[in-house]
Amino acid sequence: MKGILALLLVALFLLPACSPGAGEGGLLEKKQVLNMNPDADYVELENGEVYTHGAEWVYEKSLTKGAKIAEVEKGMASDLPVGTILYESKEIPAILISEYDGKTKRYHLAMGE
Incomplete structure (x- = not known):
């Protein structure tokens, strides 16, 4: 019984650590990006990927520009x-190039460190 309880306690401490964020690997969600920088310049695609400028x-x-991803x-x-x-x-798919009013901005995929 003590072994099961110890295993549950270990799981409780390890599971929250699986969510990517600052200091962790993996793709970041919009909520995580805004927690780290409330003024972030971001784009969120329909698939949930977040890109920051x-x-x-x-x-x-x-x-160079590749395929159109979204509007x-x-x-x-x-x-x-x-x-x-x-x-x-074309060269780095994790970078988006935006164009509007003759201006160009680049956004990179938001990932934990």
């Missing part, structure tokens, strides 16, 4: 206007 290294890469709809992005076209980059 602001990493300098994304602009250091030479990237921004209401509530999908924090800073992009509705109608913005999102493209996957």
